[in-house]
Amino acid sequence: MTADTLQIDIQQTTTSRLQQVDFSNLVFGRDISDHMYIAEYRDGQWQNMRIVPYGDLALSPATAALHYGQAIFEGMKAYKNDSGEVLLFRAIDNWKRLNKSAERMCMPTIPEEVFMNGLTELIKLDAGWVPNTPGCSLYIRPYMFATDPYIGVKPSESYYFIIFTSPVGTYYAKPPRVKIETRYIRAAEGGVGGTKCAGNYGGSLYPAKLAQQEGYDQLIWTDAREHAYIEESGTMNIMFMMDGKLVTPAVSETTLDGITRRSIIAVAKHWGIEVEERRVTVKEVVEALKNGTLESAFGAGTAVVISPFATIAYEGVDYALPEVTDESFVTKVKNFVTDIRVGNTPDIFGWTLKV
Template sequence: MTTDLLQIEMQKVPQSRIKEVDFNNLPFGKHFADHMFVADYADGQWTDLRVVPYGDFAFNPALSSLHYGQSIFEGMKAYKNNEGEVLMFRPLDNWARMNESAKRMCMATIPEEIFMGGLEALLRTDADWVPDQPGSSLYIRPYMFATDVFLGVAPSKTYRFCIFTCPVGVYYSKPLKVKVEMEYIRSAPGGVGYAKCAGNYAGSMYPTLLAQQAGYDQLIWTDATEHQYIEESGTMNVMFIIDGKLVTPATSDSILRGVTRDSVVQIARSWGIPVEERNVSITEVIDGIQNGRLTEAFGAGTAVVVSPFQVIGYNGNDYMLPERSATDSFAVRVKEYMTNLRTGKIADEFGWVVKV
């Protein structure tokens, strides 16, 4: 596939802003690269594919996505290997999941050649923005929103698809203190929990704020019916090491099918570690901490990669996870392995890395 076949218009900035960025001090999501890829959907087809300078969009006040929430996104990362080449990690999985979200939100789907062609054109244009400092990467944000100018609860007939990027450092710099949420819910069976739609994140902000005011970093969400079974944690899927096995809630229509989650599961199996994808109750987790059967708990996601939990708060009590050495921790080992895989330092036996 070549971008020439897609007829992507290229409009480059007269002067890059890259010298304004301190690549040794990269807060997450604050600095944006020079360009973005944009495409518009109307009359049943995607048109006007272009790479243009990163900048503002002008919107009508009656833009339907602002009123009715047809907005979805993905999160991806790009890295550099020792030769300075740009590498993407499992981009086709993000493309497939974005289309799952689009179908659930009654939006237009994106052809593979437009998603990948636009992504590759953008990364070639802004290749200098991909960091090579340890722990850093280029975060990639593909997203789509409805663009009809219409007040009425109905699917839009027009959409805009955009990809922009930002160099980022580490999302969480230390082990997390998380609180089990027993009142509010993130999603429910039959809902949109498995879709990366904007409303899922908007609805999570207030209970997360309450937890942060109580001294926690994030929430562990529980099921909407009984508040007894673990689902996700903020920006992450949740995983545990119990009796030497990797245990994680099975994905469903209320749990996001995380690309990092799936990667950790496949790596664990390749290492001969038993994996259980099933219902995980709060009782099992707390009992496991107390009786020593549960030795690790961590989150897995594109932004956070793998982030260990230090404390789990439940019903007014804090339960400390046991300390693990770097050589004895599955979370540390799998994060290091994935980092080496994504940066081309080790062979890619899974076929996940795509060179730009």
């Protein structure tokens, strides 16, 4: 059995796990769908594309990615419309960003047809795993890692590219409490902060753990040099509504170019809202919290979608955010983007792809 447009061998599972999933109680990342897509890079080309039952991988203990961190990934989602059709959201943008990460990490780029054809065939096969409950979706994890069984420090000559999926519910059960980090750093100029590589997340775990012990859900990272400028959070870009304007840190080599972030900016501009992409100081955010000109602060990302903050902490002081209402920008833009994703409103931006 092969795909029509690219030679993809498909081995369908004989025992689906779909009936074991409680779709009324989805925990992020717990349930994995039946199949995964694998492509291998060897001898300078992508080959051996296949879809197989989800399962363990057999790897050498000397696998290069385990020692030197040549590993990158993406996060994207699929949704069902009222007719039961599956829609992908901005998939081409994820493919482009994965290749940007690959170039920075000295890894081979992935041709569009290898990424997109494998993705769509996988989603077609596991379409039953896409939830149709409001607030739920199918999370999609494409990733690539070095597979040379060699522990010399050099770029690998072989790689696996894999996609698997997982039905998920809401990432945060309630608005998160976040803390502005002023000691540890996520990224520095000249580094890999703008790359979606595994090491960025591994290095963030300890500072995040300390914040969680203090009662916060996530950190707001600041610049490495002065801790004076807002950058992003561990799982999301950060955006503010201040004085009627949408203000967000400009994308740089220390921040991730978020696709949900881009979508919000496009919608805001479409609605005639002034948008400022610039350096955002910690000082101005704290002052806006104190004087009441900060209307809302929220995170934006594929996993978290659009999540308004309940509290921002800085230097031992908790600042409560104004209550989010149905008329708040954050509510309106979340609903509008969600309606596009699930096909409830015309996609005037051309972001969705029907599988």
